[in-house]
């Protein structure tokens with residue numbers, strides 16, 4: 721019985737239930753050679769220290785040219801001048817008997833509106849309005865701060881674009897339904913079946 725689920729867990733299950741089984745039921749981690757991930761980690765760290773008001777001069781000097789370009793773009797955005805509620809901020813919400821939670825990149829506030837930022841050094845989700853991050857963090861902010869003035873902002877640092885999703889009551893209903901459906905599906909899963917013609921970091925142990 722899974723009574724704690726994160727956006728990554730739900731995304732993994734949606735991609736492949738068997739991958740979910742290896743990763744979260746058996747607890748097996750596989751090494752990945754992901755340079756985008758490493759690049760993203762540096763940018764996230766810089767944004768985190770900057771939002772906490774720490775001196776990042778030395779960190780900035782150590783950036784590669786590509787990192788500096790991305791960082792200068794991120795730094796120039798209006799959001800980073802807003803009031804900081806939290807950076808690398810943990811939030812959760814409960815739906816029925818299950819906690820959904822995770823860590824959002826930044827939560828900022830301006831004119832009574834809350835902005836959830838998500839920095840993407842890879843690509844933004846194909847369906848951002850219904851991505852699990854969007855659904856969970858928006859509902860969690862609404863629940864915790866008792867407000868309807870919430871925007872989820874994906875910052876595509878590679879293409880220097882942004883995509884904003886404003887919370888609505890209609891979305892809330894859809895989010896709750898989708899999260900309820902998938903947690904019920906995961907908890908009634910019996911087989912975690914292998915898929916056909918697929919490949920991933922678990923391929924060697926997947927049969």
Ligand code: SF4
Nearest residue numbers: 736739915918920926
């Ligand atoms: S190899 Fe295919 S079935 Fe096995 S875990 Fe990976 S994606 Fe899933």
